[in-house]
Amino acid sequence: MLILIRLMRQWLRISFVIFIILNSAIASARVTYSQLAVGGANFNIAGALDSVASGTMNAAQTTLITAINSAPNQQALNVDMQKLLPSINSAEKNIGALNDGLSKVETRLAALRNDESATYKTGFNAGDISINSSMWIAPMGSITYQAAKGDNFGYKAKSIGFISGFDAMADCANLVGVGFAMTGTRLTDFSNRNATTNTHRYHALLYGTRLLENNYSIDWLVTASYNKNKGQRLINISGSDLSVKSQYGTYNFALKVVQSKSFDFFESYRFTPLTSIQYGYAHQNPYSETGGAAFKFQGQKKNIVTLGVGSKFNFPIDAWRVVGMRELRAVVTYDVLNAKNVTKANFVFGSDTFVLIDPPTRLALKVGAGFTFELAKQLQLQFAYDFEMRHGFTDHTGLIKVKYVF
DSSP: OHHHHHHHHHHHHHHHHHHHHHHHHHHHHOOOHHHHOOSHHHHHHHHHHHHHHTSOOOHHHHHHHHHHHTOSSHHHHHHHHHHTOOOOOHHHHHHHHHHHHHHHHHHHHHTTOTTOOGGGOOSTTTTOSOTTOSEEEEEEEEEEEEOOBTTBOOEEEEEEEEEEEEEEESSSSEEEEEEEEEEEEEEEESSOTTEEEEEEEEEEEEEEEEEOGGGEEEEEEEEEEEEEEEEEEOOEETTEEOOEEEEEEEEEEEEEEEEEEOEEETTTEEEEEEEEEEEEEEEEOOEEOEETTOEEEOOEEEEEEEEEEEEEEEOOOOBTTEEEEEEEEEEEEEEEEEOOEEEEEEETTSOOOEEEEEOOOOEEEEEEEEEEEEEETTEEEEEEEEEEEETTEEEEEEEEEEEEOO
16 A cells, blocks of 8 residues: 555656646747737737737736637738737828928029019919019928838828918028918828828928029028827727727928029020938827727937939910910939838837837939919919829829919
């Protein structure tokens, strides 16, 4: 009997060791979300999910992990993880809106050269104000598309707004002015077609030009904006509503200098080569979303330096009811300083931090034209169009306006 008891004890010890070994082997063999993730963005999200699932979970974490684990296969799991991706494109679009404002003010400066007649009124909204006017107002609108790049699935956006200003000659060679603009954008992320961000912006502008000898001129422009961003991501995974909302503010600043020289020929034709340099700054404070799969985002700062070279060609058209083709223009720009957009975030309810990287597209081509039709005496219909292209990116900016001339 004593021998039997000793054998049973020995067997229990061996069984316990075998249990520990098997349990450890099973745990180490468990498939992680990172192993099933397809694509860099999903892999980064999966790392955060692994950190949640490996620890003791609270109620919110349990709800998320249970929903994710309900995916019937790897493909469905990746679809669900993609729904969780945050919106990371509002900052880029805010910088674009700031550039649109600078372009509009450049138009005003181009129309106010002392040695230009009405033939040379040019730009985004060609001919929309008298060259002798000191107050002006103009609409702005654009449609933007960005294809996938890096961890960014891309986006589409529609914007609309207006810009106005007041300017005057400080002396015979210098003009200075101030301006104000309001713009709004609705942006939809391609990572989740139910993820949208609405942005309202308030811009302040200070600008001027100095006229030099031999048709040289130097324009300078300073602008800053405050952007109110309000977003939502509708997320439904296996019947669980994990939708989130966000509301946060961002700031932008830009300074631009343009040097140009005009060549006149055939009495009313003008060709103007130009070069430019621009500095831009973007700032975003840390903020947190609210909702089932909410993220907490770290703050971001970004500096951009852009060089540009291009030209403008102005010429009249003597045709029925056509007042004149005000301008054809083309500019090539390159960002000599523009670091990768790095988004760092973690789940509000607790997780490891993950990183999403969006590489910038530095080279851009911008072309445009503006012209006016005379519908009746003192009544004109104006058209203007500008197009910007980068690798995987397009932006169409246009205007249709009825104008009464007095």
